[in-house]
Amino acid sequence: MELLKNKILNDGHALGKDILKVDSFLNHQLDIRLFEAMGEEFARRFENVEVTKILTIETSGIAIAAVAAKYFDYCPVVFGKKNASLNLDKDIYTSEVYSFTKQQTYQIMVSKKYLNPEDKVLIIDDFLANGKAVEALEEIVKQSGAQLMGVGIAIEKGFQNGGKEIRASGTRLESLAIVDEMHEDGTIIFRD
Numbered sequence: 001m002e003l004l005k006n007k008i009l010n011d012g013h014a015l016g017k018d019i020l021k022v023d024s025f026l027n028h029q030l031d032i033r034l035f036e037a038m039g040e041e042f043a044r045r046f047e048n049v050e051v052t053k054i055l056t057i058e059t060s061g062i063a064i065a066a067v068a069a070k071y072f073d074y075c076p077v078v079f080g081k082k083n084a085s086l087n088l089d090k091d092i093y094t095s096e097v098y099s100f101t102k103q104q105t106y107q108i109m110v111s112k113k114y115l116n117p118e119d120k121v122l123i124i125d126d127f128l129a130n131g132k133a134v135e136a137l138e139e140i141v142k143q144s145g146a147q148l149m150g151v152g153i154a155i156e157k158g159f160q161n162g163g164k165e166i167r168a169s170g171t172r173l174e175s176l177a178i179v180d181e182m183h184e185d186g187t188i189i190f191r192d
C-alpha cells in the first residue's frame with residue numbers, strides 16, 4: 001500500500017536493523033486518515049471473505065482494528081487483554097505471547113462471551129515480526145471454536161519469520177507494507 005510505505009519512509013525510523021519506530025503515526029500519535037485508508041484496503045483485500053468479528057491485541061492493534069471495522073460493516077472488535085482486571089469475567093480463553101520487543105512472556109485473555117463457534121474472525125495487528133502475537137490470537141480463536149478467516153497486518157517485517165510461518169500454515173495473510181531490509185544508516189527497503 002503506497003500511502004503506508006510513503007508514510008514509513010517519511011516519518012518512520014529504523015532503530016538499527018530490527019526495530020522500526022512509527023510512533024508519529026501508528027504507535028503513539030495516530031493518523032486517522034491513514035487508518036481509514038488502511039481499513040478500506042483491508043476490506044478490499046478481504047472482499048470475498050465473510051467476517052463477523054475482528055480480533056486484535058492490546059495496545060496498538062486496537063485503534064487500527066476499530067477504524068477497520070467501519071469497512072467490515074461495523075462488525076464488533078474484540079481485543080486480547082494483557083492484564084487480568086478484577087471485573088473481567090472468569091470464563092475466559094487465554095494464551096501466551098512472547099514479546100520480541102519487550103523480551104518477556106505474558107498472558108492474553110478474551111472473555112468467552114465475545115467469541116463463539118458461529119464467529120468468522122479476522123485477526124488484525126499493527127506489526128508482524130516473529131508471529132508470536134498472531135499465534136496467541138490464533139490459539140484463542142481455536143479455543144473458541146470460531147473460524148479463522150485471515151490475518152491483516154499493517155507492517156510486516158519480512159526478514160523475521162512470522163509471515164513465512166503463517167503463509168506456510170495455509171492461513172490467508174495480507175500485510176499492507178512488507179519491510180524486507182533495514183540498515184544501520186536508516187535505509188528501509190520494501191518487498192516489490
Ligand code: 5GP
Binds near residue numbers: 101126131134
Ligand atoms: P511478533 O509477535 O510478531 O514477534 O511481534 C509483533 C508485536 O511486537 C506487534 O504487536 C508490535 O507491538 C511489536 N513489534 C514487533 N516488531 C516491532 C517493530 O519493529 N516496531 C514496533 N513499533 N513494534 C514492533
